Amino acid sequence: MPIHEKSLIRPENLKTHEHLVIDGVDVSGHWSTFIETRVVSDYNEALEEEIAALPGGEHIHRCWQCGSCTNSCTVNEINADFNPRYWIYLIRVGMESELLRDKDIIWQCVSCNKCTYACPRDVFPEGVMKATAHWLERKGHTPKSPSMHFDEVFTEQIIKTGKIEESRTVRRFFKRTKQGLAQPWMIEMVKRLIKHLPVGMLTRMGLATLVAPKTSDWSRASAAMQEYIEEQHEKQEEALTLAQLVEVAQEDAAA
Amino acid sequence: MTKPILIVGGGPAGLAAAHSLGTVGRPSILIEKEDALGGAPILSGYAKLVPTGEWAKDAIGGMVDRVTGDSNVKVRTGTTVTSFDGTPGNFNVELSNGEKIDAEAAILCSGFTHFDSVNKPEWGFGTYEDVVTTTQVEQMISSGNGVRCPSDGREPKRVAMLLCVGSRDRQIGREWCSKICCTVSSNLAMEIREELPDCHVYIYYMDIRTYGLYETKYYWRSQEEFKVKYIKARIAEVTSDGEKLIVKGEDTLVKRPITIPFDMVVHAIGMDPNVDNPEIASTFGIDLETHGFVGSENKYGAMAATSRPGVFVAGAATGPETIDDSIAQGHAAAMAVLSGMQEPVDKSA
Helix, strand or coil, rough: CCCHHCCCCCCEEEECCCCCEEEECCCHHEEEEEEEECCCCCCCCHHHCCCCCCCCCCCCHHHHCHHHHHHHHHHHHHCCCHHHHHHHHHHCCCHHHHHHCCCHHHHCCCCCCCCHHHHCCCCCCCHHHHHHHHHHCCCCCCCCCCCHHHHHHHHHHHHHHCCCCCHHHHHHHHHCCCCCCCCCHHHHHHHHHHCCCEEEHHHHHHHHHHHHHCCCCHHHHHHHHHHHHHHHHHHHHHHHCHHHHHHHHHHHHHC | CCCCCCEEECCCHHCCCCCCHHHCCCCCEEEEECCCCHHEEEEEEECCCCCCCCEEEHHHHHHHHHCCCCCCEEEECCCEEEEEEECCCCEEECCCCCEEECCCCEECCCCCCCHHHHHHHCECHHHHHEEHHHHHHHHHCCCCCCCCCCCCCCCCEEEEEEECCCCHHHHHHHCCCCCCCHHHHHHHHHHHHHHHHCEEEEEEECCCCCCCCCHHHHHHHHCCCCCCCCCCCCCCCEEEECCCEEEEECCCCCCEEEEECEEEEEEEEEEEEECCCCHHHHHCCEECCCCEEHHHHHHHCCEEEEECEEEEEHHHHHHCHHHHHHHHHHHHHHHHHHHHHHHHHHHHC
């Protein structure tokens, strides 16, 4: 529901005492209903910097809240709660608890990039949505999304072999997302491949599946990529103060 | 000998008018009620000016030197005009030091008065030491002492700037936009972030009016390079929990009430009509406009005219004005005086 139509009273803020007597007057049940305060009493100043440290989030500080992103948003058209303008604001001023209320829909961005082209300040809202979804995952607020699993499987394979072998990617992706391989559409696709593809191509595909060929002389490129990714990852962990958290946990465990 | 032109007020507009007249060889007499020339930028100790970023003492100080070094300009500081009679080309002026002058025309460059934040007691000025005005922050910077909390001299970790203090507020009879405060505030916010990179600066606004080319240089730059945060909320009150100032309001973009702790709160104070305007109006026999600024008639045909022929006006005396526009108006008023005096000659020719 659009923000201006949202009720200011949240059901979880309504408090009722089943049995309550005040000054001898029985105010049990709905007579004692009161509403907890909605006041925001502090900003989390680290939040914007954390999102900005993740790929795509770099330009979030440019936002001036015109709402072009939300107005042009594909997902917003279907789900009015999907509001990039609002989330960017929450991140910028550091209203973390408010942002977490929407954690289960933020990942729904379809990356159509209409917002990217509508934004007058080059905030790159699509990137911010991606960064925010990653932030939620890495902070442990949401489980890894299927697309994150896919990205990981894809990247791992590239680094290892320098090639994409589709059937392996699909198999690993299905395994990680705990989906069975024997899905009707998959069976149908394999049947048609066998029926329509030339024999030579089928043989090469089958061989590739079995032996997982590598790009020749790939090890140096692979090492460089690996190093870069680790470097970036470390930087992000540091920005997200996740590295420190791990250290503290280790120290606690040791003590 | 040609009679001098009377210029009232030695701020940017008055200095510009005196300089203009001097360059064409017209004598003028510059009356300043304070003991020094330079107007608000000098007397109130402004720091770096919009839009060039030059220090006020260099930029406006240079204008002062240019005028004091001009033999066509006589300067009277610590002096006011006590009576003003006569007709265009033939005014009789008496000064507070007893001096009597015959003047050809007069240009009022009597400026403005900074809004006194005590008139908005709910925002804590005068109650809490760490609630200050933009003028005080200018002074902290221009003095070289840096931005510190007045209560104990510590570096603030979080600063709130409240816009429209003394502007756009019917409760205190000030309906006008003071025009400069948005730009000045984003300029100061950048100064604070530059001096104290660990200090977060929040600007609470109703609208941001960093108009024209200031958009890029101040509003955009303060966000993009200096990460100043702009929050759409008009603050209800500033209180204290004993340690921090508590800024209370409603964040209208998320529809949530806020009570946020701050180390320092800065009021972006507006421009009031000069407190002496009623007296100036009666001395010079001119009309004030509805807000109390000097009325300026016929904006298109005759630049800088007041309700009285032969008396001109320039700068923030006419309403909230920037320094560079005040200077332009000072030059324009000088031109208006010169062309006005030229007119009878043209007609006779």
